[in-house]
Amino acid sequence: MKKVRIGAGSGFSGDRIEPAVELAERGGLRYLVFECLAERTIALAQLARRRDPEAGYDTLLAARMRAVLPACRRQGIRIVTNMGAANPLAAARRVAEVARGLGLSGLRIAAVTGDDVTDSLRGTDAALDEGGTVAALGNRLVSANAYIGAQPIMEALAAGAEVVVTGRVADPALFLGPLMHEFGWAADDWTRLGRGTVVGHLLECAGQVTGGYFADPGLKEVPDLARLGFPLAEVSEDGMATITKVPGSGGRVTAATVKEQLLYEVHDPARYLQPDVVADFSGVRIEPAGEDAVRVSGGDGTARTGTLKVSVGCHEGWFGEGGISYAGPGAAARGRLALEIVRERLRLIGHEAEELRFELIGVDSILGPAAGAPEPREVRVRVIGRCASPEEAERIGHEVDSLYLNGPASGGGVVKSVREVIGIRSCLIPEAEPRIGLTWVEA
Amino acid sequence: MILRDLAHARAGDKGDISCISVIAYDPAEYPRLEREVTAERVAAHFAGIVRGEVRRYALPGIGALNFVLEGALGGGVTRSLALDAHGKCLASRMLELEVQADGSKAE
Numbered sequence: 003m004k005k006v007r008i009g010a011g012s013g014f015s016g017d018r019i020e021p022a023v024e025l026a027e028r029g030g031l032r033y034l035v036f037e038c039l040a041e042r043t044i045a046l047a048q049l050a051r052r053r054d055p056e057a058g059y060d061t062l063l064a065a066r067m068r069a070v071l072p073a074c075r076r077q078g079i080r081i082v083t084n085m086g087a088a089n090p091l092a093a094a095r096r097v098a099e100v101a102r103g104l105g106l107s108g109l110r111i112a113a114v115t116g117d118d119v120t121d122s123l124r125g126t127d128a129a130l131d132e133g134g135t136v137a138a139l140g141n142r143l144v145s146a147n148a149y150i151g152a153q154p155i156m157e158a159l160a161a162g163a164e165v166v167v168t169g170r171v172a173d174p175a176l177f178l179g180p181l182m183h184e185f186g187w188a189a190d191d192w193t194r195l196g197r198g199t200v201v202g203h204l205l206e207c208a209g210q211v212t213g214g215y216f217a218d219p220g221l222k223e224v225p226d227l228a229r230l231g232f233p234l235a236e237v238s239e240d241g242m243a244t245i246t247k248v249p250g251s252g253g254r255v256t257a258a259t260v261k262e263q264l265l266y267e268v269h270d271p272a273r274y275l276q277p278d279v280v281a282d283f284s285g286v287r288i289e290p291a292g293e294d295a296v297r298v299s300g301g302d303g304t305a306r307t308g309t310l311k312v313s314v315g316c317h318e319g320w321f322g323e324g325g326i327s328y329a330g331p332g333a334a335a336r337g338r339l340a341l342e343i344v345r346e347r348l349r350l351i352g353h354e355a356e357e358l359r360f361e362l363i364g365v366d367s368i369l370g371p372a373a374g375a376p377e378p379r380e381v382r383v384r385v386i387g388r389c390a391s392p393e394e395a396e397r398i399g400h401e402v403d404s405l406y407l408n409g410p411a412s413g414g415g416v417v418k419s420v421r422e423v424i425g426i427r428s429c430l431i432p433e434a435e436p437r438i439g440l441t442w443v444e445a
Numbered sequence: 446m447i448l449r450d451l452a453h454a455r456a457g458d459k460g461d462i463s464c465i466s467v468i469a470y471d472p473a474e475y476p477r478l479e480r481e482v483t484a485e486r487v488a489a490h491f492a493g494i495v496r497g498e499v500r501r502y503a504l505p506g507i508g509a510l511n512f513v514l515e516g517a518l519g520g521g522v523t524r525s526l527a528l529d530a531h532g533k534c535l536a537s538r539m540l541e542l543e544v545q546a547d548g549s550k551a552e
Contacts, residue, residue, distance in 0.1 A: 359526040425524040428460070
């Protein structure tokens with residue numbers, strides 16, 4: 003039976019680059035996929051593109067391509083990535099530039115466009131998940147990008163693309179596209195599309211299936227995380243797969259690491275909604291298949307819903323934040339006093355915030371207050387608020403800063419910041435709405 | 446004993462929803478997980494952190510439960526004021542849940 007090896011070169015925009023090079027050089031791959039686009043990343047990329055029409059794609063695009071293109075060209079490995087973010091065309095041109103710089107002339111790059119539905123959605127009464135409509139966002143709307151499916155990726159590969167650069171695409175579809183192309187899976191072969199989605203879902207976070215985000219010393223040991231290997235799947239025509247990694251790389255692939263990733267960010271496992279299929283993970287079987295190899299079978303799927311999820315970015319004001327540390331005997335009491343002082347100060351100066359939060363890191367900042375917990379040796383005061391303007395946000399850090407000379411004894415290490423808040427909401431649109439297109443660029 | 450003695454967990458986020466998997470180290474322990482780690486108990490365990498409904502999905506084939514906790518992320522990852530806006534640490538909180546030691550587990 004025909005088998006295809008497909009690897010994951012990144013699981014987020016800031017991911018390590020060496021494991022991708024390792025996969026390209028020693029993974030025996032046919033495809034190398036780079037997933038780099040979190041919910042919020044694309045909205046930030048849209049803002050970058052507005053400032054510079056040639057920007058708006060992943061900032062590590064050129065570095066990644068420079069690192070892997072030589073090995074990929076040599077071995078005929080084709081690359082699929084959503085590093086195009088808000089500007090797949092400019093990204094494709096950049097890839098061509100990098101390829102020319104490496105002497106790899108003739109490289110065929112396809113840019114997938116059409117996921118950006120900002121203009122067609124602006125001012126419509128499309129309903130947002132948290133209530134309200136897109137129209138009600140008014141000029142707070144930053145971006146609207148549809149999670150499109152695997153079809154255009156498959157078409158680009160069929161037409162000979164060596165690199166496919168997309169914007170917003172459902173993460174598993176980055177992997178499903180190559181599998182549909184290789185095996186000729188029909189667009190309504192729900193079982194195989196479901197299985198391909200299982201594979202894509204397991205790989206899309208890269209190191210999170212090879213032992214990353216898993217270690218818990220004394221309980222769940224993972225060797226050599228500093229040299230964590232990224233995953234690859236050997237997939238057969240029926241959609242069954244073995245998840246593994248390059249021998250000698252760090253990390254581990256076990257039934258446990260694969261199970262954690264299978265359920266990662268999944269709601270109803272029997273209905274994992276994708277643009278191409280509703281995947282069903284409920285009958286998936288996960289079995290060890292040798293050292294750092296796990297066999298995955300039993301995925302399924304049902305007909306897709308006919309709608310696409312749209313990630314809607316909007317301006318939500320500004321975060322202002324300040325922190326200061328207290329240590330030694332009485333640290334928590336001085337920290338609490340500091341919080342009270344800042345709270346009172348913000349009231350006295352008539353500070354306006356949509357939301358404020360006062361907490362002690364090391365005491366109650368993550369899990370809330372706990373009765374009877376031992377007093378820590380050191381605490382960090384954290385005050386953060388969301389405000390309508392950067393000026394108002396800045397006043398929060400200023401009040402924390404002023405604790406130096408006006409607050410409790412022995413506080414140190416003030417850090418303050420102001421940053422813009424881009425919130426993400428979502429809505430649904432009919433699948434036929436985005437006008438998907440392919441544009442070719444040659445190195 | 447606590448849940449951490451027999452299961453591992455990972456948390457993910459979507460909007461204001463946290464999803465947390467609970468996976469038995471030994472699939473033979475799955476019936477105990479199913480019995481002990483109910484949606485009601487998990488909701489009570491996260492009182493003060495989770496404001497909405499808690500739903501549970503069973504995956505006996507891999508010895509796991511999947512929990513969906515609504516209203517868990519301070520109004521949504523992207524505008525939450527929380528230090529851990531993604532609620533990643535909630536998986537560790539999940540593993541603090543007390544479970545009945547029934548003695549049938551070979552040590």
